[in-house]
Each structure stands twice: as structure tokens, then as C-alpha cells.
Amino acid sequence: MFKVVVGHSNDPDSVEAVAEILEQCLESLAEEAPQAGILFAAFDFDHSLILQQIKQQFPDLELIGGTSSAEISSRLGYQEDSLTLMLFCSDEIEITAGIGYQASHNPRAAVQQAIAPAKSKSSQEISLCLSFIDGLHLSGSKIVEAIKQELNSKIPVFGGVTADDMKFEQTYQFYDQEVCTDAIVTLIFSGKLLLAAGVGNGWNSLSKPKKVTKAENNILYEIDGQPALEFYQYYLNDSAPSLKYPLAVFENNTNKFYLRVPTAHDNQLNSIQFFGDIPQGATVQIMETNAQGILNSSQTSIADALKNYPGTEPAAAIFFSCVTRSSILGTKAATEYQGISAHLNSACPSIGFYTYGEIAPLQKDGAICLHHETAVSLILGTK
Amino acid sequence: MKPNSLDYEQQLKQLKKENRILTKKLQRSQERQIQLEETNQKKESLLKRVILDLEESRDVAEQRTIKLSEALAQLKTTQEQLIESEKMAALGNLVAGVAHEINTPVGNSVTAASTLAEETTSFTTSVMAGQLKRSTLNNYLDLATEASEIILSNLQRAGELIQSFKQVAVDRTSLERRTFGLKSYLSEILVTLEPQLKKTPHQVSVTGDETIHINSYPGAFAQIVTNLITNSIAHGYPTNQSGVIQLDIRHESQQIVIQYQDDGCGIESQYLNNIFEPFFTTNRDGGGSGLGMHIVYNLVTQKLKGTIKVTSQVNLGTIFTIVLPLSDF
Numbered sequence: 001m002f003k004v005v006v007g008h009s010n011d012p013d014s015v016e017a018v019a020e021i022l023e024q025c026l027e028s029l030a031e032e033a034p035q036a037g038i039l040f041a042a043f044d045f046d047h048s049l050i051l052q053q054i055k056q057q058f059p060d061l062e063l064i065g066g067t068s069s070a071e072i073s074s075r076l077g078y079q080e081d082s083l084t085l086m087l088f089c090s091d092e093i094e095i096t097a098g099i100g101y102q103a104s105h106n107p108r109a110a111v112q113q114a115i116a117p118a119k120s121k122s123s124q125e126i127s128l129c130l131s132f133i134d135g136l137h138l139s140g141s142k143i144v145e146a147i148k149q150e151l152n153s154k155i156p157v158f159g160g161v162t163a164d165d166m167k168f169e170q171t172y173q174f175y176d177q178e179v180c181t182d183a184i185v186t187l188i189f190s191g192k193l194l195l196a197a198g199v200g201n202g203w204n205s206l207s208k209p210k211k212v213t214k215a216e217n218n219i220l221y222e223i224d225g226q227p228a229l230e231f232y233q234y235y236l237n238d239s240a241p242s243l244k245y246p247l248a249v250f251e252n253n254t255n256k257f258y259l260r261v262p263t264a265h266d267n268q269l270n271s272i273q274f275f276g277d278i279p280q281g282a283t284v285q286i287m288e289t290n291a292q293g294i295l296n297s298s299q300t301s302i303a304d305a306l307k308n309y310p311g312t313e314p315a316a317a318i319f320f321s322c323v324t325r326s327s328i329l330g331t332k333a334a335t336e337y338q339g340i341s342a343h344l345n346s347a348c349p350s351i352g353f354y355t356y357g358e359i360a361p362l363q364k365d366g367a368i369c370l371h372h373e374t375a376v377s378l379i380l381g382t383k
Numbered sequence: 384m385k386p387n388s389l390d391y392e393q394q395l396k397q398l399k400k401e402n403r404i405l406t407k408k409l410q411r412s413q414e415r416q417i418q419l420e421e422t423n424q425k426k427e428s429l430l431k432r433v434i435l436d437l438e439e440s441r442d443v444a445e446q447r448t449i450k451l452s453e454a455l456a457q458l459k460t461t462q463e464q465l466i467e468s469e470k471m472a473a474l475g476n477l478v479a480g481v482a483h484e485i486n487t488p489v490g491n492s493v494t495a496a497s498t499l500a501e502e503t504t505s506f507t508t509s510v511m512a513g514q515l516k517r518s519t520l521n522n523y524l525d526l527a528t529e530a531s532e533i534i535l536s537n538l539q540r541a542g543e544l545i546q547s548f549k550q551v552a553v554d555r556t557s558l559e560r561r562t563f564g565l566k567s568y569l570s571e572i573l574v575t576l577e578p579q580l581k582k583t584p585h586q587v588s589v590t591g592d593e594t595i596h597i598n599s600y601p602g603a604f605a606q607i608v609t610n611l612i613t614n615s616i617a618h619g620y621p622t623n624q625s626g627v628i629q630l631d632i633r634h635e636s637q638q639i640v641i642q643y644q645d646d647g648c649g650i651e652s653q654y655l656n657n658i659f660e661p662f663f664t665t666n667r668d669g670g671g672s673g674l675g676m677h678i679v680y681n682l683v684t685q686k687l688k689g690t691i692k693v694t695s696q697v698n699l700g701t702i703f704t705i706v707l708p709l710s711d712f
Contacts, residue, residue: 012404081408
């Protein structure tokens with residue numbers, strides 16, 4: 001048995017909202033006891049209060065979550081300023097939550113700390129790791145790198161970077177009743193879980209592909225020996241780099257790429273700062289897209305996931321989409337989830353959030369990486 | 384059916400919730416509006432900056448234009464000065480030639496006069512001593528006659544030379560208008576060029592209508608012909624071969640046509656379009672200033688209000704055709 005339920009409230013009042021989602025979940029659970037859950041909450045809620053209420057309702061729940069820029073679910077679709085909870089019940093899958101603190105000081109130690117409970121508790125093989133991380137204290141790429149090093153490469157890892165409504169000031173990660181920052185939280189599934197995922201971004205090349213000749217962490221100085229800002233401005237007709245023109249990064253001579261979003265630039269140094277690291281020596285290309293590109297790619301991601309699902313009846317779907325995508329869609333932001341949900345059975349519970357970065361493999365069964373401006377669809381079940 | 388109190392409570396709860404949601408949405412939309420306004424303000428100030436930058440660039444461009452115009456004016460003045468100095472230099476050459484030319488008859492006269500003076504002294508001594516012989520008297524008379532003839536003819540030659548030089552030189556410098564016979568004036572110019580032409584094997588001649596009299600600027604003609612001939616000598620006959628240079632004048636409806644022709648090496652077609660440009664020369668190392676033909680062009684087109692055309696065939700020669708409107712004379 002693997003049962004998944006979802007609650008979603010757009011009531012801005014924390015007490016009312018948490019009461020509403022608990023009521024919805026309890027109704028769907030029909031006496032089943034949930035084992036674990038994931039919670040996505042808008043930044044303005046009283047998160048501690050919400051976690052306390054959930055704990056009070058389900059004292060043994062293994063819960064993680066985080067703040068988001070917008071929330072999605074099969075109940076209310078796309079919402080801003082809302083609260084959404086997904087609960088998992090199973091007698092065959094073990095699910096364990098974990099947290100690692102001060103990820104910016106020692107990312108590997110934080111990852112070890114987060115996955116330790118799952119390693120000690122679960123009797124079965126790990127089949128999935130969901131992870132939410134903070135990207136404002138340390139570049140998300142470094143934390144994802146640490147996860148890659150600590151977990152067996154065969155274990156699928158998905159997740160996202162928690163967000164704060166494009167303010168880039170403070171984001172929170174939830175674990176049990178704790179509201180933390182600079183933390184990594186994980187929900188580890190062990191046992192025979194069936195899953196499949198799709199990754200889509202919908203960006204097309206604008207510039208020629210060139211090699212990064214000078215970069216340090218998330219600062220890009222030179223592309224093909226030319227100052228990075230000049231390279232950008234040549235293609236953007238002298239305008240400043242923006243989230244509408246991310247950089248595709250091709251590593252190890254593959255045709256698969258992940259994206260990096262420019263967040264600031266320095267006119268003196270002619271350098272550009274990105275949200276996420278740019279590796280020196282990688283091939284990069286400036287990308288562009290439009291609303292249709294965004295919408296098509298998220299549909300591709302769910303279609304790919306469904307195509308590759310090894311079972312017949314997925315029990316749940318989880319989405320991570322970048323906040324920049326909703327920003328490009330503007331007033332049409334709700335249509336991204338509408339397009340995705342059209343592919344799913346209406347009875348299939350789903351949840352998701354708009355992130356500051358998406359954790360998913362670069363290609364099917366490949367190593368994980370930190371994406372930006374990308375949509376990730378994950379479906380899971382036991383049948 | 385009358386709704387019970389539970390329904391009311393339910394509805395009230397729902398309404399309160401919707402009110403909260405709407406308030407939140409309103410708050411968010413107000414925040415977005417503020418953001419949009421800020422973005423607009425930023426864009427506006429950016430635009431203002433761009434406009435300011437553009438205005439600054441325009442001012443800089445205007446300044447540069449002014450400076451460039453000044454530089455251009457300066458350049459034109461310099462060019463005019465150079466042309467003027469070229470004219471003066473040509474005049475200087477002329478004076479040197481004149482001096483040399485006059486030197487011969489004057490020198491001959493001086494020699495004859497000194498011989499006459501010496502003979503006269505010796506003759507006077509003989510007379511005073513009372514030793515005068517008939518043969519001495521006859522010799523002296525022969526010598527005096529010969530010397531007088533030499534002196535006279537040489538001084539006449541010098542006088543003639545001075546006359547024509549004087550006319551040409553005055554014309555060149557003053558560029559005054561007067562009436563003159565075109566063909567005879569052109570011949571006179573050739574006389575003044577004799578010192579230069581004498582050193583070369585070339586034959587220069589003037590042919591055509593002798594009756595043409597015009598009221599114009601003889602100095603301009605002198606300068607034009609001098610420059611054309613100098614140009615042919617300098618560039619047309621590199622191997623010292625002897626050439627034939629011909630000036631032909633004719634009357635054609637309301638125009639006077641002066642055709643200048645040499646049988647030199649010709650001008651390559653690629654240079655034909657440039658030869659009237661100032662400072663254009665294929666012989667800068669040889670001392671060409673590139674101004675001679677430009678002066679010709681300016682004099683024909685501006686001073687004489689005419690046109691000048693050049694045709695040339697390599698190894699066959701070059702023809703300059705100057706057409707002057709008769710109405711102007």
C-alpha cells in the first residue's frame with residue numbers, strides 16, 4: 001500500500017490555512033496514518049505555528065519542507081501566498097526525514113548529518129532522496145556537489161532550492177517543528193518505490209557556444225578570452241544580462257546542459273555574477289525563450305516522466321519549477337501547471353513549488369546537478 | 384426552506400476567508416504596482432541618463448565638427464599659400480632664366496665696349512704723340528665700327544628680351560586684364576621659356592588663327608602655357624628623346640579652343656582623373672610638387688571661366704584641350 005494525499009489552502013491566515021489543509025488531508029486519509037510529508041509555504045506565513053499544528057495532528061510524521069515563491073497542487077492548482085501539504089502512507093516503503101545544519105560552513109558534513117537517520121533506521125535500500133536546500137548562504141551547486149559525493153550515484157535525488165518571493169534575503173527549510181535557514185533537509189524513501197522523472201527547460205541558443213576561460217565560483221570573468229559582460233552585451237544589444245538570458249553550461253563535451261541565471265554584473269571588472277557556479281573550461285551559450293517555450297518544456301517534462309514510469313498507476317506527482325519561469329509567464333503563470341496537470345489522471349495527487357533552483361539528474365539515470373530556469377516532473381508509486 | 388444557523392456560520396466563515404484571500408491578493412497587487420512603478424521610475428531615470436549621454440555625445444560631435452571645419456579651413460589656406468608659393472617659385476625660375484639669358488648679350492656688349500675703350504686709349508695716345516699712321520686709323524675705325532655693331536645688336540637683343548620678360552612677368556604677378564593678340568602672346572611666352580627649352584632637344588611651336596584678339600588675363604595664359612610645357616618636359620620625355628610640342632589656337636562658334644599637344648610618353652589612364660588634383664604627382668622624388676596642373680585647372684576654370692580636358696595615350700602623347708567662352712572676352 002502506498003497512499004498519497006494532498007491539502008492546499010490559499011487562506012493567508014496561518015491558523016486557518018493549516019487547519020484547512022489538515023482537514024482536507026484527514027478527509028482524504030480516511031483513517032490511514034501518514035508516515036511522512038512535505039510542506040511548501042509562502043514566505044509570509046507563521047511557519048512555526050503551522051509546523052506545531054501539523055505535529056499536534058500527526059506526532060510521528062516525518063516532515064520536511066520549505067518556503068516557496070508560489071505553490072502548486074492538484075487541489076488548487078497554481079497559487080501565490082498559499083500553503084500546501086502532501087502526506088505519504090505506506091506499509092512497504094520506509095520514509096525518513098533528516099536535517100543538516102550550517103550547510104554553508106561544511107556542506108558535506110551537513111549532507112552526512114541529514115541522511116544519517118535514514119541510513120540508520122531503514123532496513124531497505126534507498127530508492128529516492130527528496131531534498132530542499134538553502135541557496136542564499138552558499139551556492140546551491142556546492143551543496144548539490146556534496147549530496148553527489150555522499151550518496152550512492154545510483155540513488156535518484158530530486159528537490160529544489162527554497163525561495164522567498166524574489167526578495168533573495170532569507171529562505172527557510174522545515175524539519176519536524178523546526179524552521180531553519182542555511183540547512184539541508186531530506187526525505188529518504190527506502191523500499192520498492194517506482195519512479196520516473198522528466199526535465200525540461202525550453203531555452204534556445206542566442207549566442208555561439210564559447211569556452212569559459214576565467215570563472216571563480218559564481219562569478220564569470222571571461223568567455224573565450226573576452227570580458228564576460230562584453231560577450232553578453234554584444235548579443236543583447238548592450239543591455240544588461242538578466243534572468244531572461246541565462247547561460248547554458250555544457251560540461252564534459254556532452255550536448256546536455258544546465259542553466260545559470262545572471263543576477264548581477266560589474267561594469268568595472270566586466271564580470272557577471274550568477275545564481276550557481278560556472279565551471280572554468282565548460283562550454284557556455286547565451287539562451288533565450290518565450291512563454292510558449294516555457295509551457296512546452298514543462299509539458300515535455302511530465303510527458304517524459306509518464307513515458308518512462310515503470311509501473312502502471314503512479315500514486316503521486318511532484319514538480320519543481322524555477323521562479324524565473326513564472327516571472328517570464330507573468331499573468332499567465334498559472335498556465336504552466338494547467339498544462340502539466342492535463343497529462344495526469346485527475347485522481348493523482350500532486351504538489352510542487354516555485355524554486356530558486358532545481359535538483360535533478362542532467363540526463364536520465366545520470367549524475368545530479370543544480371538546474372535553473374528548468375521544470376522537473378517526478379512521478380512515484382508502487383504499482 | 385429557511386437556512387439554519389449552521390449554514391449561516393458556514394457562509395460567514397467562507398466569506399471571512401474569501402475576504403482574507405482578497406485582502407492578501409490586493410496587498411500583493413499593490414506591492415506589484417509599487418514594484419512596477421519603481422521599475423518604471425528606474426527605466427525613466429535610465430532613459431534620462433541615456434538622453435543626457437546622447438546630448439553630451441552630440442555636443443562632443445558638434446565640437447569636433449567645429450574643430451574639423453577649422454582644420455579644413457586652415458588646410459585650404461595652406462593649400463592656397465602653397466599654390467601661391469608655387470607661382471612665386473615659378474616666377475623665381477623665370478627670373479633666373481631671364482638673368483642668364485640677358486647675361487650673354489650684356490657680356491658680349493661689355494667685351495666689345497672694353498675692347499673699344501682699350502683701342503680708343505691706344506689710338507688717343509698715338510694721336511697725342513703725333514705718331515698716327517693711316518693704317519692705325521683705318522684699323523681703329525674698323526674695330527670701332529665692329530664694336531659698335533656688336534654692342535648695338537647685343538643691347539638690342541637684351542632690350543627685346545627684357546621687353547618680353549617684363550610683359551610676362553608683370554602679367555604673371557599682376558594678372559591684370561588687357562587686350563592682346565593671343566597667338567603673338569603665346570609666342571612671346573615661348574621666348575621667355577627659351578632658356579629652359581634651349582637645354583632640351585624639343586621643338587615647341589604655336590600655330591593657328593593670328594587674328595584672335597582677346598581682352599583677358601595674359602598672366603593666366605603665361606602661367607598655363609609655362610606649366611603645361613614644364614610638365615611635358617619634366618614627365619613626358621623621360622629618356623631625353625626629342626619631342627614635338629604644339630600649341631594650336633582656333634576660333635569655334637562662340638568659343639576659343641587652345642589645343643596643347645605633346646608626343647611624349649602619355650599618362651596612364653588610372654592617373655588621368657587625378658592629374659588636376661592638388662599635390663598629385665607621380666614624380667615627388669624628382670621634385671614634383673603636384674601643384675602645376677592644379678594651378679592650370681584653377682586658372683582655366685576660375686580666372687578664365689573655361690574648361691580643360693585631358694586625353695592621353697601611353698607612348699603616343701597627351702592632349703590638353705582648353706575651351707574658353709568668347710562672351711567673356
